[in-house]
Amino acid sequence: MPDSFTRTVKHLGRLFLSKPMAEPVEMAGRHVIVTGASPGSIGYETARILAEWGATVVATRVRDVVRMASSLKDDLRRHGADPDNITAHRLDLADPDSVNAFAAWYRGRFHGKLHVLINNAGIHKKTLAPLKTAPLTDDGFEIHWRTNYLGTFHLTRSLLPLLQRTGLESGDARVVNVSSGLHDRAENEDLFDEGPLSNEEPQRDEPTRSKEPRYHSWDSYGKSKLAMVHMAFEIDRRFADSHNLRAVAVHPGVVMTNLTLPQAFGGRMGKALHRISSALTSLVLLSPTAGAQTIVMCASRRPLQGGRYYERCAVAESSLDSQDPEAANRLWDLSERWAGTLAEPI
Ligand SMILES: NC(=O)c1ccc[n+]([C@@H]2O[C@H](COP(=O)([O-])OP(=O)(O)OC[C@H]3O[C@@H](n4cnc5c(N)ncnc54)[C@H](OP(=O)(O)O)[C@@H]3O)[C@@H](O)[C@H]2O)c1
Numbered sequence: 001m002p003d004s005f006t007r008t009v010k011h012l013g014r015l016f017l018s019k020p021m022a023e024p025v026e027m028a029g030r031h032v033i034v035t036g037a038s039p040g041s042i043g044y045e046t047a048r049i050l051a052e053w054g055a056t057v058v059a060t061r062v063r064d065v066v067r068m069a070s071s072l073k074d075d076l077r078r079h080g081a082d083p084d085n086i087t088a089h090r091l092d093l094a095d096p097d098s099v100n101a102f103a104a105w106y107r108g109r110f111h112g113k114l115h116v117l118i119n120n121a122g123i124h125k126k127t128l129a130p131l132k133t134a135p136l137t138d139d140g141f142e143i144h145w146r147t148n149y150l151g152t153f154h155l156t157r158s159l160l161p162l163l164q165r166t167g168l169e170s171g172d173a174r175v176v177n178v179s180s181g182l183h184d185r186a187e188n189e190d191l192f193d194e195g196p197l198s199n200e201e202p203q204r205d206e207p208t209r210s211k212e213p214r215y216h217s218w219d220s221y222g223k224s225k226l227a228m229v230h231m232a233f234e235i236d237r238r239f240a241d242s243h244n245l246r247a248v249a250v251h252p253g254v255v256m257t258n259l260t261l262p263q264a265f266g267g268r269m270g271k272a273l274h275r276i277s278s279a280l281t282s283l284v285l286l287s288p289t290a291g292a293q294t295i296v297m298c299a300s301r302r303p304l305q306g307g308r309y310y311e312r313c314a315v316a317e318s319s320l321d322s323q324d325p326e327a328a329n330r331l332w333d334l335s336e337r338w339a340g341t342l343a344e345p346i
Pocket of ligand 1: 036038043092093094120121123147178179252255256259260
């Protein structure tokens with residue numbers, strides 16, 4: 001598990017290397033979903049580039065979908081592309097009704113065609129110091145696990161029949177899971193501890209339970225991202241040969257987005273400090289356009305090697321734990337069982 005120092009040095013070193021760019025590919029006739037495409041995000045640039053290359057793109061976010069849509073359409077017009085290549089829709093991965101409603105809407109609107117599902121949406125509610133208890137969603141799960149992994153699993157499972165059918169008809173369907181280099185903070189045993197797929201109250205007399213603060217958002221974020229790698233590899237193992245459905249996981253790099261933007265403070269002094277820290281941060285992080293390149297490459301390059309982890313537009317090494325097919329298979333089966341408890345899609 002590389003430490004933060006090694007990680008930072010590696011990132012800074014790469015800033016001086018050339019930034020790999022995805023080669024443009026004709027995408028007309030290909031249907032793509034990009035989750036988490038708010039302005040200023042990696043998903044926004046991913047949706048914009050693929051729509052500019054001719055794909056029919058559905059972009060999602062939780063809040064202010066109208067602003068996202070008009071901004072994306074304006075960008076397409078400015079670049080001489082058809083603004084109708086983009087449709088926007090609300091999607092909240094942590095809300096099963098929202099996922100079901102989105103999947104039903106998509107099926108009806110696009111007649112069952114889906115060539116590429118880009119599972120990009122994600123959160124990191126950063127904590128600077130350990131907390132006593134984990135922040136939970138309304139249905140009682142740790143928030144990163146629920147949003148980044150379980151919600152994405154639910155969405156993918158709901159759209160799987162479309163991906164499989166499109167894979168059989170067109171010979172090429174894909175799932176691109178946006179993970180993170182931080183997936184290596186977690187180990188496989190973390191995925192199965194304390195029943196992460198169950199929202200039951202943990203046992204009070206559990207011997208490992210301590211009263212000391214022990215919740216680290218970075219570990220929980222890493223755990224959700226390890227699960228995203230497993231999910232991608234497992235989809236590829238299960239459906240590449242039978243349905244021409246390939247899946248990969250991606251680390252986009254360390255990118256200046258809403259997720260990495262320094263926290264805003266109140267007051268005039270706070271605002272000035274925020275402006276300065278944002279300007280400094282932008283010097284050492286990739287732009288969202290650079291951060292989108294590996295995702296765009298995985299969504300478009302033909303052929304693509306599935307069941308792999310990509311970084312800087314090339315196959316890279318993911319953690320040893322992420323390469324364990326037994327853990328991936330077990331996680332898939334548990335996730336399936338959990339998803340089976342949710343209300344049926346409309
Ligand atoms: N930035 C980095 O350095 C970096 C590094 C490695 C990996 N990543 C990964 O890259 C992906 C994109 O992140 P980003 O940096 O572009 O962050 P961002 O600018 O914060 O974008 C995150 C997107 O996810 C959406 N989202 C948040 N909660 C959601 C929910 N409950 N359901 C559905 N969508 C939700 C947000 O929508 P709203 O705006 O409407 O809330 C937004 O569109 C994430 O998976 C992140 O973990 C980022």
